[in-house]
Every structure is written in structure tokens, then in C-alpha cells.
Amino acid sequence: MWQTGSHRQHQHQTPDPYTPASGSTELSINEYDLTLDYDVGLNRLKGQARLAGSALVDIEQLTLDLDRPIRVEEVLLWCAGTPVDVRSFRQRRGKLAITPSRDLKAGDSFRLSIRYRGKPRAGNGLWGDIGWEELADGALVAGQPTGAPSWFPCNDLPADKARYRISVTVESGYRVTCNGELVSHEDRRGRETWVFEQPEPMSTYLATVQIGRYECLDLPGDVPQSVVAPPSLADRARAALSRQDAMMTLFASRFGPYPFGRYTVVVTDDELEIPLEAQSVSVFGRNHLGPASASLVAHELAHQWFGNSVTAGKWRDIWLHEGFATYAEWMWAEAADGVSSDQRAAVDLEWLQHQRQDLQLADPGPAAMFDERVYRRGALTLHILRRSAGDGIFFELLQEWTQKYRHSCAGTRDFLDLADKAYASAGVSANGLLGPWLFEPSVPEVPFRA
Numbered sequence: 001m002w003q004t005g006s007h008r009q010h011q012h013q014t015p016d017p018y019t020p021a022s023g024s025t026e027l028s029i030n031e032y033d034l035t036l037d038y039d040v041g042l043n044r045l046k047g048q049a050r051l052a053g054s055a056l057v058d059i060e061q062l063t064l065d066l067d068r069p070i071r072v073e074e075v076l077l078w079c080a081g082t083p084v085d086v087r088s089f090r091q092r093r094g095k096l097a098i099t100p101s102r103d104l105k106a107g108d109s110f111r112l113s114i115r116y117r118g119k120p121r122a123g124n125g126l127w128g129d130i131g132w133e134e135l136a137d138g139a140l141v142a143g144q145p146t147g148a149p150s151w152f153p154c155n156d157l158p159a160d161k162a163r164y165r166i167s168v169t170v171e172s173g174y175r176v177t178c179n180g181e182l183v184s185h186e187d188r189r190g191r192e193t194w195v196f197e198q199p200e201p202m203s204t205y206l207a208t209v210q211i212g213r214y215e216c217l218d219l220p221g222d223v224p225q226s227v228v229a230p231p232s233l234a235d236r237a238r239a240a241l242s243r244q245d246a247m248m249t250l251f252a253s254r255f256g257p258y259p260f261g262r263y264t265v266v267v268t269d270d271e272l273e274i275p276l277e278a279q280s281v282s283v284f285g286r287n288h289l290g291p292a293s294a295s296l297v298a299h300e301l302a303h304q305w306f307g308n309s310v311t312a313g314k315w316r317d318i319w320l321h322e323g324f325a326t327y328a329e330w331m332w333a334e335a336a337d338g339v340s341s342d343q344r345a346a347v348d349l350e351w352l353q354h355q356r357q358d359l360q361l362a363d364p365g366p367a368a369m370f371d372e373r374v375y376r377r378g379a380l381t382l383h384i385l386r387r388s389a390g391d392g393i394f395f396e397l398l399q400e401w402t403q404k405y406r407h408s409c410a411g412t413r414d415f416l417d418l419a420d421k422a423y424a425s426a427g428v429s430a431n432g433l434l435g436p437w438l439f440e441p442s443v444p445e446v447p448f449r450a
Contacts, residue, residue, distance in 0.1 A: 016157065018315035018366040021094060022146050023157030024063045027110075029053040030162050032207070034152050037169045040211060043134050045070070045120050049152050051112040059104040062112070065149035065156040066096040067131070070118035072153070078111040079104060096153050120151045126366060128273075135270045138174060138212035140283060142276050145315060145369070148204035159313040159409045161201035168209055169193040175214040177228050177266050179207060179279050198279060200260060201407045203311050208278035210266045221245035223258045229267035233286055237267045240284075240293040243336065247298050250335050251305065251328060256399040259309035259406060263301070275300050279308040294336070295329045302328030305402050313409035316363040319438075320415065322370070323361075323378015330379060345383045345446075348376040352443045362412045362438040381437040384446070385419065388433055389426035397422040412438060 014025055033050040047070075066072070068091060075089045075098055085101035096114070104110060120132035122142065131150025133140050141147060148154050166178040172190050180198030198207075210228070217234060219225040219241060225248070229237040244265075252258055260280040272285030275296050282300035284293075306328075307321035333339040352373060359373050361381065368374065386394040397419055401410075404418065416438075419430030436444040 016314055018369065019146050019156075022065055022149075023155050023160065025157075026057050026059050027053055027055055027062060027155060028160050029155045031164075032152070032154065032162055033165045035167045036151075036209070038139070038211065040138060040171055040174060043119050043121075043139070044117070045132075045151065046117045047115070047152060049112070049114045049116070051114070051153070053110055053112075053155070055104040055106055055108045055110065057106050060099070062098040062100070062104070062110075064096045064098070064153045065094060066091060066116070066153040067094055067120075067123060067149045069121050070116050070151070072096060072114060072116045074113075074115040076113040079108055080110075084110075094149060114153050116153070122147065123150060127370065132209075135212065135268060137269065138210075140210050140266075140268060140276070141208045141278075142283075143205040143207060144277060145205050148207055151209070152207075154204045154207075156204045158203040158205060158311055158315065161203050161311070161408070163200075164198040164202055164207060165195070166198075166207070166209065167193060167195040168211070170211055173213060174211050175216065175228060177208075177210040177214070177264060177281060179281055181261055200279070200309070202279045202308075206277070206279040206308055206311075208276075208281055208283070210268075210281070210283060212266075212268060214266070219244065221248055223248055223252075224262035225264070226262070227265045227267065230269045233267055233269065233289070236286075236289045237265070237284075240289040241265060241297060243294060244297055244301065246336070247301055247332055250332065251302060254331065254395050254398060255302075255305045256402045259304060259402070263304065265297075265300075277303045277307060280304065294332065298329045298332040299325045309407055310402055310405040311409045313411055315366070315369060317411045318364070318369050319361050319374050319378035319381070320410070320412065322375045323382060326375045326379040327382045330383070341383055341386070345380055348380050349443070349446060352377055352380065357442045360439060360441050377437065377443070381434055384437060385423075385430065385434060388428050389423055393422060393426055 029051050031052040035048045037046040075086050077084045077086050077100055087099045087101050089098045122129040122131040122133045130142055131147035148156050168176045169191050170176060172192050176194035178196035180196050183197050184195040186193045213230060214228045215231050216226050216228050219227055227237045227241055264281045266283045268285050270285055271287040275288055276283035277300060288296055302325040306324035312318055312320045330341045330344045334341050355373055359368055361377050364374055401418055416431050423430050
């Protein structure tokens with residue numbers, strides 16, 4: 001598992017103003033190897049996290065994110081393969097500060113082994129309960145945007161992507177689902193161990209663990225797909241996902257190939273406020289299996305391209321996730337049900353015009369990151385671009401976007417630069433067309449009749 005070299009060239013990182021307490025800009029992690037043992041009934045977690053990374057600057061103290069209900073018991077450090085004594089480690093205000101016996105120099109590779117235990121819990125803040133949550137009979141992780149430190153030590157910046165191996169041991173009778181591929185499963189003396197590997201780079205907030213009395217059902221499709229659900233919900237879950245493969249085919253034709261090895265949908269026996277997004281995994285509550293499930297299924301599937309593979313490097317650019325996924329709902333409704341995107345645009349435009357005119361789409365502020373206006377205005381912004389020169393150039397742009405930034409990070413300016421080049425032959429300035437939609441709070445006049 002351990003490799004001292006990075007899988008990517010690290011870009012200079014800066015703190016995210018939306019989550020200023022999260023992450024360190026002095027180091028980068030490129031591999032997480034998590035070995036977890038969880039007692040479902042007592043909500044007790046024991047873990048060992050092995051991290052491989054590199055120093056971006058000279059470092060006297062390595063700092064990671066880890067919530068206080070989790071107590072660290074041991075820290076070991078290697079630099080360039082050589083053991084380095086750890087003088088001290090301490091936890092304070094959601095941080096784990098590790099002081100080695102000597103400084104690390106910029107460019108040094110390092111490995112950390114961190115043993116910890118505790119009773120994980122979701123943190124309650126600006127965006128509600130975020131992190132590891134107990135279910136009636138199981139557990140789930142809701143990681144976006146700052147929930148990862150509730151269950152493992154990490155560098156909690158969306159731009160710091162890494163490979164993952166996650167091993168989870170639980171009582172027999174429970175099924176575990178994590179990101180990526182299930183590579184082994186063992187049952188020993190009444191406890192089962194499930195091991196998953198996610199080889200494609202992943203942001204910390206997209207890492208997930210789902211535990212419940214579930215069964216796994218394969219779904220049809222060229223891309224391996226499955227649904228993990230309680231037996232009592234299996235038929236309803238399969239029915240709700242009956243058109244998912246058609247969505248996969250449509251989106252692959254419009255966005256480019258599906259970016260991961262498989263796609264898994266988890267359905268909990270509990271009701272959830274909203275579906276949850278994770279890399280190669282989406283999570284729905286039993287309350288999401290009704291007649292309106294198609295739009296939710298399309299939205300979460302689209303996030304695998306927009307949010308998971310291509311990830312906003314800063315939270316201010318969240319519209320690149322939510323606007324695109326919302327527009328994917330429109331595209332599916334257009335292809336499957338004949339509801340034109342012009343019709344959807346007209347409905348959402350009227351709705352936006354009756355809302356407060358104080359949201360800047362490309363920088364909505366942390367309190368408004370998940371405001372409904374970000375979703376709808378983001379989709380409408382894309383529709384404006386699509387209508388400016390037709391489907392051909394628009395979908396070529398989306399495929400170029402998902403290919404150029406595949407498994408990496410990008411921002412609004414990156415999208416505008418790419419769009420400007422793509423639309424130059426049509427005589428359209430993407431910056432000029434989309435600037436008011438992205439950077440001005442008032443909803444602009446629509447340059448076509450919706």
C-alpha cells in the first residue's frame with residue numbers, strides 16, 4: 001500500500017475561507033489506509049490510520065483534523081522511510097498536532113501511523129449534523145463539507161485528494177459499504193471484516209462508511225451497479241432505480257465515460273433529510289423511494305462526474321457541483337419524459353425572480369452554500385450557455401471539462417476559460433454571457449425566450 005511518491009503534482013494550497021478551521025496548507029496526503037473496528041450497539045470505534053504524504057514547506061509540527069470525541073493513543077512517524085521520534089502529540093479544537101524530534105523539509109515524504117478510539121458523533125454547525133451518525137440499527141457517514149474528521153485523522157481540504165483503502169470490522173449480520181471496490185470479506189468468530197479500495201483520488205469529505213442489516217443486489221448495466229438495502233425495502237429500492245442504467249447511458253453520452261469502476265446506491269431503513277453524496281456511492285433514505293425518486297437518482301448519479309471526479313477546489317465554487325447535477329435532472333426529464341429544458345428554465349427563472357436578490361452564484365458565502373438558489377441558478381446558468389450556440393458545442397464542452405479535470409480540482413475561472421475557448425468559433429464570449437449570472441447578485445435578464 002505504501003508509496004513514498006505522490007500520485008499527482010501538488011498545487012499550492014491556501015486555506016478555504018468557507019471552512020477556515022479545516023485542513024493544513026503545509027502538507028499533502030496522498031494515501032489513507034484506514035483499519036476500523038466498530039461496535040454497532042455501543043457506537044464504539046477503534047481505528048488505525050496509516051497516512052502517506054509530503055511536506056509542502058518546512059514543518060516543525062504536523063497538523064491534521066480530528067474531532068475530540070476520538071482520542072489518539074499512539075502516533076508513529078517515518079520520514080523518507082526512516083523512523084522519526086515523536087516528541088509529543090496533542091488534540092485541541094478539532095486538531096491533532098504532532099511534534100517530531102526534527103523538522104521536516106519541504107519535499108520530504110512521510111508516513112504516519114495513528115491509533116485511536118472513541119464514540120464518533122456528527123458535529124452540529126452551520127450546515128446541520130455532519131459526520132458519523134448512528135442509525136436505528138447501524139451507522140452512516142454524511143461527510144460534506146467537514147464531516148471526515150469525525151471518524152479519521154485527515155487533511156480536510158477538498159483540493160487534497162488521495163487514494164483510500166478502508167477496512168471495517170463489525171458484528172456478523174451487518175453489511176458494510178465504503179467507496180470503491182470490495183476487495184475482501186471475511187467472517188471470523190462472529191465478526192466480519194469488509195475491505196474496500198478506492199484507487200481514484202478522492203477528497204476527504206467524499207469518504208464514507210455505511211453499516212446496516214443490508215443485502216446487496218446487482219443492477220443491470222455495462223457499468224457495474226448495485227443497490228444495498230434492507231431486505232424489506234429491496235423491491236421498492238429496485239423499482240426506484242429501474243431507470244438508473246438509462247440515466248448512466250445518457251450521462252455517459254453527454255458528460256463522457258463514467259469516471260469510476262462501479263456505482264453503489266445504499267438505501268437506509270431510516271428516513272433521511274436529503275440523499276447523501278460520496279465517491280462511487282450515493283445514500284438514500286427509505287423516504288426517497290417514492291414517485292419523485294427519478295430526479296433524486298439522476299442528481300446523485302451526476303455528482304459522480306460533477307463533484308466527485310471533477311471537484312471544486314474551493315467551497316465557493318459549489319455551483320460546479322450542484323448546478324451541474326441539477327441540470328442533469330433537467331436533461332433526464334427531457335430525454336425520458338419529454339419535459340423540455342426550456343420549460344424547466346422558465347419555471348426556475350420565475351421562481352428565482354421572486355427570491356431575495358442577494359446571492360452571488362460563484363461565491364454565495366458559507367451560510368448559503370446549499371441554498372436552493374445555488375442549485376436552480378446554477379442549472380439556469382448552464383442552460384443559458386447551452387442555448388447560446390446549440391447542443392453540439394455545449395456537450396463537447398462538458399466532455400472536455402470532465403476529461404481535462406478528471407480526478408482533480410477546478411474552479412469557476414477554469415470553467416469560464418475552457419468555455420471561452422470552446423465558444424470562440426461561435427462568436428460567443430462565455431465570460432461576457434455568464435459573468436452576470438455568476439458574479440452579480442440580481443438575476444439577469446434572460447437573453448432568449450424560455
